[in-house]
Amino acid sequence: MQTTAPTLSSFNDFLAAARAQPDAQRLLFVFGVAELPPTHSPGQAIRFREGRGGALSPVMCVDKAIGELADFPALVAESRSTGQPWDVVFAAALAAPAGREPSEPEVEQALRSMIGAVHRGAVERFLAFDAEGRSLLLS
Template identity: 55%
Template sequence: MNDNSHFRQLLAAAAAQSEPQRLLFVFAVAELPDRPTPEQRERFESGRGGTLAPLMCVDKAPQDLADFPALVSEAERAGPPWSVVFAASLSGQAGRPPDKARIELALETMTAAVRDGRFDGFAAYGPQGEFLEIG
């Protein structure tokens, strides 16, 4: 696997916050857009294009993940192959982690943003743990 230092920094930063955190992950797969142009098809087939469709999502406490390979292993058991995983953090309040309703709403919002191609505010990683700049 590639150097996963960015992901380790994400885990460390979440663990160091004064309020308990939940890490939110949305896994997505690259697909061809509907009615692609020849250029879009060529870029997609070369691994450089397409649209991202959310496949599954999960939340984790920072201490529940040792590293990126642990996340990948769990994702492989839970669902289909994916192209990119988006990550964000949700902060708790008054020393308590976010409640289930807040987590579910945040995951729904994050999934909709990925579906709509709005990636600002999310970290993105490829299947080998490489940090991706998408935009």
């Protein structure tokens, strides 16, 4: 019998999957803004103006316990209260074994790792959502 991993196509799917895990989870979010790279070509500038291409730069991050976040609109409202604009939010969950919560150093290290991955464009292992909560497939 072949099994496949469940598809997480919405923010609600992500929350439900995290809540269903046997180990305690911390939800990790890195918010990014689309920018034109400083060393862009004329073609890159055209594509960027058309809403395609560019680079994503992390602008803020946050971690949440599962019970601290009801839904995507709550995450958006909290993020907007900072005054920092963003275009994409990357999401991941961090588990700690043995029924304990992930420690603060573990969470900080995971967030640093996510930020570094966003800087490098290595975001394929994260879920990505636009500001409306639509799932994104970034390449």
